[in-house]
Amino acid sequence: MSKKKGSTVFLENKPRILETASIAGQKESEGPLGCYFDCVITDGRFNEKSWEKAESKMQRQAVGILLEKTKKANSDIDFIFGGDLLNQCVGTSFGLLDYSIPFFGLYGACSTFCEGLCLSAMAVDGGFAHNVIAVTSSHFCSSERQFRFPLEYGGQRTPSAQWTVTASGAAMVCADEGNFAITAITPGKIVDKGIKDANNMGAAMAPAAVDTLIKHFTDRQIDENYYDLVITGDLGVVGSSIVSEQLENAGLVLGNRYTDCGKEIFDIEKQDVHAGGSGCGCCASVFSGYIFKKMQEGNLNKVLVCATGALMSTTSTFQGDSIPGVAHAVAVERI
Amino acid sequence: MSKKKGSTVFLENKPRILETASIAGQKESEGPLGCYFDCVITDGRFNEKSWEKAESKMQRQAVGILLEKTKKANSDIDFIFGGDLLNQCVGTSFGLLDYSIPFFGLYGACSTFCEGLCLSAMAVDGGFAHNVIAVTSSHFCSSERQFRFPLEYGGQRTPSAQWTVTASGAAMVCADEGNFAITAITPGKIVDKGIKDANNMGAAMAPAAVDTLIKHFTDRQIDENYYDLVITGDLGVVGSSIVSEQLENAGLVLGNRYTDCGKEIFDIEKQDVHAGGSGCGCCASVFSGYIFKKMQEGNLNKVLVCATGALMSTTSTFQGDSIPGVAHAVAVERI
Numbered sequence: 240m241s242k243k244k245g246s247t248v249f250l251e252n253k254p255r256i257l258e259t260a261s262i263a264g265q266k267e268s269e270g271p272l273g274c275y276f277d278c279v280i281t282d283g284r285f286n287e288k289s290w291e292k293a294e295s296k297m298q299r300q301a302v303g304i305l306l307e308k309t310k311k312a313n314s315d316i317d318f319i320f321g322g323d324l325l326n327q328c329v330g331t332s333f334g335l336l337d338y339s340i341p342f343f344g345l346y347g348a349c350s351t352f353c354e355g356l357c358l359s360a361m362a363v364d365g366g367f368a369h370n371v372i373a374v375t376s377s378h379f380c381s382s383e384r385q386f387r388f389p390l391e392y393g394g395q396r397t398p399s400a401q402w403t404v405t406a407s408g409a410a411m412v413c414a415d416e417g418n419f420a421i422t423a424i425t426p427g428k429i430v431d432k433g434i435k436d437a438n439n440m441g442a443a444m445a446p447a448a449v450d451t452l453i454k455h456f457t458d459r460q461i462d463e464n465y466y467d468l469v470i471t472g473d474l475g476v477v478g479s480s481i482v483s484e485q486l487e488n489a490g491l492v493l494g495n496r497y498t499d500c501g502k503e504i505f506d507i508e509k510q511d512v513h514a515g516g517s518g519c520g521c522c523a524s525v526f527s528g529y530i531f532k533k534m535q536e537g538n539l540n541k542v543l544v545c546a547t548g549a550l551m552s553t554t555s556t557f558q559g560d561s562i563p564g565v566a567h568a569v570a571v572e573r574i
Numbered sequence: 575m576s577k578k579k580g581s582t583v584f585l586e587n588k589p590r591i592l593e594t595a596s597i598a599g600q601k602e603s604e605g606p607l608g609c610y611f612d613c614v615i616t617d618g619r620f621n622e623k624s625w626e627k628a629e630s631k632m633q634r635q636a637v638g639i640l641l642e643k644t645k646k647a648n649s650d651i652d653f654i655f656g657g658d659l660l661n662q663c664v665g666t667s668f669g670l671l672d673y674s675i676p677f678f679g680l681y682g683a684c685s686t687f688c689e690g691l692c693l694s695a696m697a698v699d700g701g702f703a704h705n706v707i708a709v710t711s712s713h714f715c716s717s718e719r720q721f722r723f724p725l726e727y728g729g730q731r732t733p734s735a736q737w738t739v740t741a742s743g744a745a746m747v748c749a750d751e752g753n754f755a756i757t758a759i760t761p762g763k764i765v766d767k768g769i770k771d772a773n774n775m776g777a778a779m780a781p782a783a784v785d786t787l788i789k790h791f792t793d794r795q796i797d798e799n800y801y802d803l804v805i806t807g808d809l810g811v812v813g814s815s816i817v818s819e820q821l822e823n824a825g826l827v828l829g830n831r832y833t834d835c836g837k838e839i840f841d842i843e844k845q846d847v848h849a850g851g852s853g854c855g856c857c858a859s860v861f862s863g864y865i866f867k868k869m870q871e872g873n874l875n876k877v878l879v880c881a882t883g884a885l886m887s888t889t890s891t892f893q894g895d896s897i898p899g900v901a902h903a904v905a906v907e908r909i
Contacts, residue, residue, distance in 0.1 A: 292893070328888040358678065365699065
């Protein structure tokens with residue numbers, strides 16, 4: 240089976256990312272990438288009655304912007320792959336309800352955007368679909384309420400804690416339109432190195448990213464100069480430094496070619512986000528808002544995006560479990 | 575694109591279900607299908623410290639039995655598609671952790687088993703994988719604790735309420751081994767008819783099943799006699815009677831050729847399960863334990879399995895939202 244080598248699937252028909260769309264919150268708009276997002280919501284409730292409904296509306300709007308940009312109708316879309324961090328992924332199910340597009344719900348925690356891109360790429364490459372959308376979101380307030388403390392409590396955060404990004408990102412993968420192909424994907428396995436600190440997700444997810452990245456470079460037989468940029472999803476300062484170090488130990492010295500969406504989306508020094516951004520919306524909005532535009536502008540030609548997810552729940556943490564991680568890598572290249 | 579017609583994908587290379595594995599709880603073993611499950615756990619905790627860990631162990635064991643039956647090693651499996659009902663799908667992430675198989679996490683509520691089969695079929699048919707596993711689980715106690723009341727509270731149940739099945743089912747989809755092909759799949763869209771009663775999931779999910787089933791029969795241009803059996807996932811008595819009626823209104827009179835896993839797994843009269851079984855594990859274990867064995871025995875040759883999911887959470891219910899449903903149909907036929 241020539242399409243797969245090791246853990247990496249090679250997409251022979253070169254499914255393309257035609258366009259992306261992004262929407263972000265006020266704080267995200269004040270960060271270094273603020274000018275790249277298609278839309279900014281200045282009110283965390285987004286004129287809805289709850290943060291959860293606001294998150295759904297962000298996904299709805301991200302997909303709406305994407306359809307507008309690509310001039311496609313709902314009925315042109317074969318499948319939509321979506322997910323989020325909320326229990327039972329209700330951000331997505333209520334967000335996408337009105338589109339009436341066949342729906343595959345995903346849960347890969349913050350790896351969901353790349354999981355969606357992997358599955359979109361295979362669906363299109365295999366000839367099962369012409370146009371597919373991958374979308375995810377996260378919302379600081381709905382995540383804090385669900386995973387941590389009531390916002391009103393004003394809990395102190397540890398230095399390794401990350402700030403859940405309020406954002407949504409969506410990408411359209413097409414069979415024969417667009418200049419940027421998904422050339423290879425490396426879906427990751429679940430990796431658990433025993434980290435139990437829910438305030439240090441970066442460290443918990445880093446080993447999964449290292450595992451997937453090393454497999455990707457090995458399977459493709461490419462060196463550290465192949466990509467213009469390798470970007471992980473939301474490891475933040477702590478997790479991404481672990482990745483850099485462990486990749487170097489494995490002989491893969493990416494240097495400035497490697498960064499992390501959670502590091503890029505905020506001004507870590509000034510925005511009081513501790514170790515950086517996190518959440519499904521982090522990788523989705525940074526890729527859809529920033530990276531893809533840089534590719535369209537001609538500033539980046541070969542990018543490897545590797546979103547990472549922490550596969551825990553409050554229940555598993557209360558029960559003393561460690562935090563398993565997973566990471567999926569997607570190679571996007573100008574053709 | 576000849577592979578897709580309407581909402582239905584036709585799998586030209588005929589990916590096969592090589593084998594299935596199932597594991598169920600004591601109550602399920604006392605039902606009419608009890609003798610079909612590969613393994614029964616008599617203790618709800620399955621020698622673990624929590625119900626959640628027991629659920630993970632069920633998934634682990636279902637996959638273990640499947641690997642044994644098929645004489646395949648972990649390393650033979652290209653991808654595993656898994657999910658469950660627990661917040662952040664921790665039943666799956668902790669259950670599958672030790673297998674080190676590239677993992678796609680799904681959340682389709684109780685439609686997850688068919689969602690996994692759809693994606694497995696496309697992955698194999700497209701040549702991206704040789705062997706793929708789809709697995710899901712549910713556990714009465716972990717679900718009650720999360721979605722309803724503490725078990726100790728002994729809450730009364732309404733007649734339309736369903737009993738979450740304690741079970742896991744797994745299926746292996748292969749490129750070129752086995753006698754039962756997945757010939758066509760119809761992934762469903764999200765359908766919301768405004769039902770808000772969380773004790774009547776069957777009614778909430780029925781419209782999604784009707785939508786998907788009508789599309790499937792229309793897209794394939796087949797009549798009501800084509801399949802030996804059409805079986806929905808976990809609509810129970812209430813939901814499946816709605817499906818029967820609405821299909822009849824649409825001119826699709828399946829009669830005795832239609833049933834529902836949630837109706838079949840329990841003796842509705844004697845086992846005090848009100849409207850029947852539900853949960854991700856219901857469809858997974860009934861298909862993997864019962865239906866597939868009936869196919870292997872030669873008693874069924876053409877089966878359409880259509881798992882349904884209710885895409886709500888306790889938060890969405892508390893916030894007064896309705897319950898959107900989704901249903902994915904998978905045609906399995908002897909070749």
